[in-house]
Amino acid sequence: MNSLGTEYTKEYTTFIGLEIHIQLLTATKVFCDCAVGFGDEPNTHICPICLGYPGVLPALNESALFQAYQVATALKCELSPATVFERKNYFYPDMPKNYQISQYQHPIGINGTIEFPYRNEVRSIRIHDVHLEEDAGKMIHAGDISLIDYNRAGTPLLEIVTEPDLTSGDETEAFIHYFRRFVRYLEVCDGNMEEGSLRCDANISLNEPGRGLGTKVEVKNLNSSRFVRLALNHERERQAKLLAEGSSIQQETRLWNENRDITVVMRRKEESHDYRYFPEPDLPPFRPTPDYLKTVESSLEELPLSRMNRFRGEYGLEDDAVAFLTEEKSRADFFETTAAIYAEEIKSDETRGMEIYRWLSGDVLRHLNRSHTSLENSNLTPRRLAGLISLINSGRIHGKIAKKILHGVFEEDKDPEQLLEEKGLEQITDPERVREMVQRVISEDPAAAAQAAAGEEKVLGYFMGLIMKLSGGRVDPRISRDILQEEILKEKEKE
């Protein structure tokens, strides 16, 4: 943002709201039995129903409905006693029926809230409503011809509409990052913005402080959270400049142009659609029973913000560690399971949170990145990691050997204990065995021994290296350093 923009924008309050679409993680489409598949050959997941052939009817996918209720419940929405599907009427070539089955007057949930962390505080955003609908196909223009792929048509989409409670592009970007984590924790969406499984449109208005909302401008074509930030900050500046000049804002829809880094007009208000919503006669209203809602409630996983707070308190972790560990639900689960196994089975009062974090964010992450695997799909289990850490803490191995064993776990799919035995990697802590080795390296290089005896510190390091080499890295470095110093002292006395 340039200084000119800042000068304008500080005069105004900014109101940003989002319309977020998430593709639900169901095996089949929302109204037919076709598989949901991204990136497959065009028009391979289609049937008379999702193509809108004459005479077909929609049949609601129960799993999509359940996931919709999970999201609405996690967003603390008021749930409609009877949720109603409606037809949203407009013509577009990639819309098989030329109406979209959506919800309007009685969405699944209304008046929710979501809290998310932003710059060391917790922000709360109100949710206007959560409603379930179907996705359209995709039209591709290739020169003079237009092609349509209907694989996506009928994919279950959940739309989450927020109130205009966000105040800047940066905050909105942070919100989207959090929201992505939120839906991944709930396991209802993979949150992939590039593939379009999480999409968002924004609306933004500015006004003088205390005067309520301004004239709303919608911004579309925001294909990444970065574009969301750039487009909204750009739009905020554009509007502030207009207002400062005494001009008024046009109610319109604008598109983010990622090549020019500006928003451009797509359509004005007077061109806006009348969707002629009316209740979908092919789908009866759904009335969730108390039992149904209880099942939804009990299926919900702990949400990221709560988990972040708990990690801070229970494991005494710093913000960086908390952020890393809660980034993915699978990682947070792995972390907690490891800590629990360590505490329970190793019978320790300590959970060793910080140690587990260091391993996960260090060597484990490096290995996963190198081998392009995920934690869940690797040979490392929470039990193995807990075992490895316990080997270190009981003094049976030291850090370098631990790294070797971790490598063995990944490569050979074996427990740390087994690798330790097979490779004979157990630390040598018997002072007599260590002393033998120390005496041997000293006697093999009397000149260096003399230097050491003369007080040259760095020669001690040289001898330590020789001892490690001789023992295959197995000697306890603390013990061997002590003995080395004793032996050098003896050398000195000899002189």
Next chain:
Amino acid sequence: MFRSTEKYWKSVLESQEKIEKYAADVRQIDRRIGAFIEFDPHRALPAPAEGNPLNGIPVAVKDNIAVEGFRLSCGSKMLSEVASPYTATAVQKLQEAGVWIVGKTNLDEFGMGSSTDNSALQRTHNPWDTSRVAGGSSGGSAAAVAAGLVPAALGSDTGGSIRQPASFCGMYGLKPTYGSISRFGLVAYASSLEGIGIISDSLSLTRSLFETMRAEDRHDQTSLLLQGESTPVRTIGVLSHPEGLSPAVDRAYRRTIDELKNLGYTIKEVELPTLDYVIPAYYTIASAEASANLARYAGVRYGHQNSLAEDPQELMETSRDQGFGAEVKLRILLGTYVLRSGFQEQYYIRAQKIRTALRRDFEEVFQSVDALLSPTFPVQAFPHDSSDLDQFQQKLADRFTATANLAGIPALAFPVGFEEGLPAGMQLMAPMHGEERLFEVCQKYQEVCTPIHPDRAASRPHAKEERSTP
């Protein structure tokens, strides 16, 4: 007097020769009637369904109900070249019972009309007087049955489209309870009002076809399998002052009331205060739903396509303009109009309120009577291009039949003899899932009147053969 028998119909499939003879007769007679849009007895020969009484019975299907491999034209230029890639659940159930689907019958375009003259493909004539219409929109099905080409045909009834042509042709016509037969595969016109039903010359066949098709279908979440309680019918309600009936229909109505009284039923006059609002409510709801239901026909994936269009928008606009007939366009426009935002309260929502009031009327009526008798239609079969009833009057005339669609209740049209040389028909209505009551009364009424076919010797395809059999 000849009555088609199950035994005869089942014998047709006995040999290739008999099938060919049957096919030749149907083609010859239908040249005069125009009931079939497509007739092919070989395409869907039934698999043997051991012991099923419906095995081998030929049935025609209105051409807005999907049968894989057959056309699905809906009587429209828009879909005249479309072949269905799947089969409607109701038809599938019949085929599993061994029913023989022999062809597809003509209709008013997308079921919109009361004469079948709104078909963009061909004209259908009333077998009793070919200068007259067979009724509509299931006119092809009614004419095929009346002409003796099939003993039964499937139709669809949105506001009377089974019962009115059945009465125009002197046949039975059943519009079942909403949701009792799956709509999956019935091309939607007005989804909340319509359903698949049966036109037949046999009451027992009507009943067994209904029993075979009714089911809860996972492809139609508005379908529901419920057995109505079997209350014996003692009291039949009649409308105190049915207005606008032709003198002939009025006579037939009074005569039927007397005949039912003579059969031992108690007759009770009832009021349906909302009857006057039925037509505005019916056309508002039907058009609104139609405007969305017919939006999919835009020349993009199937159906009529304007090959000269230069961009997708033009393709959709011009294909629709060229593919739809005037009546269809009228209803799409009407439906679009009543659904505009800001006008829904005035039209669509008000119509839904009338619908609720009508349902309450019926609930009250059925507290005191077991079934309700009314005329099917204010007039008998009218001449083609008649000036007696213009398109607007034809709509007004739907009020007796459309009430059952708004209320979702079952209704059965049945023949009550002849007036002025043409068939006259009445309809009985019962509470939701009360089809048994309708069958029971009509069964008893067979003591007074049973359906007959016109000019039997000439029009029965098999009459000669039947008579020559020793």
